[in-house]
Amino acid sequence: MMSADQAQVATAAPAAEASSKSIPTTQKSWSVTGSGDPDKVLKFGDVPVPKQKKGEILVKVQAAALNPVGYKVLKLVPSFVARRSKAHEFDLAGVVVDANGTEFKEGDEIFGVIPVLSVFLNGYGALAQYTVLPAQRAVIRPKNVTPTQAAGFPIAGLTAYQSLFTLAKLEEGQSVFINGGSTAVGSFAIQLAKAVGARVAVSASGKNEQYVRNLGADEFFDYTKAPLHEQLIAADPNPKYHVFLEAVGTADPTLFVESEKYLAPGGVFLSVGPQGGGCLSFIWKVFLQPSWLGGTKRTWKLVSLDAKKNELEAFAKLVEEGKVKPLVDSVFSFEDTLKAYERIKTGRATGKVVVKVDPTAE
Ligand SMILES: NC(=O)c1ccc[n+]([C@@H]2O[C@H](COP(=O)([O-])OP(=O)(O)OC[C@H]3O[C@@H](n4cnc5c(N)ncnc54)[C@H](OP(=O)(O)O)[C@@H]3O)[C@@H](O)[C@H]2O)c1
Structure with missing residues (x-):
């Protein structure tokens, strides 16, 4: 390499x-x-x-x-x-x-x-x-x-752009949690969220803390220390996050299932695409389980990149302005x-x- x-x-x-x-x-x-x-x-x-x-x-x-x-x-x-x-x-x-x-x-x-x-x-x-x-x-x-x-x-940058702005409509003054701040998608998302004046919390492993902080992360959670949902519940964010971007691609539904405790009512949970095992449990817990049977009262959305010209242009402008490196x-x-x-x-x-x-x- x-x-x-x-x-x-x-x-x-x-x-x-x-x-x-x-x-x-x-x-x-x-x-x-x-x-x-x-x-x-x-x-x-x-x-x-x-x-x-x-x-x-x-x-x-x-x-x-x-x-x-x-x-x-x-x-x-x-x-x-x-x-x-x-x-x-x-x-x-x-x-x-x-x-x-x-x-x-x-x-x-x-x-x-x-x-x-x-x-x-x-x-x-x-x-x-x-x-x-x-x-x-x-x-x-x-x-x-x-x-x-x-x-x-294009793929990582626009996936981050469409997640935060097209799907979640993230705005200045709001806060976002990014699971996987050191993934390429997550790293672009940190910069894009900071560019609109949002507050950014991320998970990454300890060795990448400085990397994500240099990109603008305000809060850091080391996912290798304890299950992330437990760390987020213990942190009890106030206000709760407006947007949760799952930028790793985990098929474990726990972060979504527990999200009422750290994602604001009306907040959106975005996933870059669950990959790996546990498919049936994921489908039940995320899509089928009604709230009266303990289902999660938050919106889950799949991010599926469709790079549009106007979004590529907007992304290029942020690069030109030095807001996205x-x-x-x-x-x-x-x-x-x-x-x-x-x-x-x-x-x-x-x-x-x-x-x-x-x-x-x-
Ligand atoms: N839906 C779509 O349209 C779309 C588009 C693009 C990408 N994706 C998906 O998005 C995901 C990320 O893609 P990418 O290109 O950004 O990946 P990437 O840059 O190759 O990801 C590598 C990074 O992932 C981190 N990581 C691995 N496991 C982690 C975990 N459990 N928690 C937090 N961080 C973890 C690693 O950090 P450590 O060494 O610290 O673990 C490493 O820095 C992939 O699953 C990809 O298929 C989907």
């Missing part, structure tokens, strides 16, 4: 100069060959450079960022879908090489996200020297961040993509795990 500062220069030859007249016909990419772990099913090789459809831009990729969904989905993808894959992954920063009549022009430096479904239907994701994405899923990269920093914004855990060369997957799969990253597709990119 390399730190962001030590990132090595990749040895993959750039496919060609980025101009509409010199776009090559083939390129290097990491494609999916079947269902399983990244080291078993991702293959580095030559694929055609894609052609855009209406509304899509062709981009020379500078950097791609990994997300947990990237390796989790590999275990679920049926082989007839995997066979369509020419390049995996979703988050990227790059240079527009064919604007295709959209609002962009050639040479624009952008960051954006290729929707998960498009990657599997069209075959082209972010781990390629060239890829296509809808113009509606890209925005101009603010000048105060580099491509390797900006590549990690990039979070880079580590940077890997294009050839070392499998090492990048090893890092994200530890579940211990603080910030984004980035692959530098273009070795010349900052």
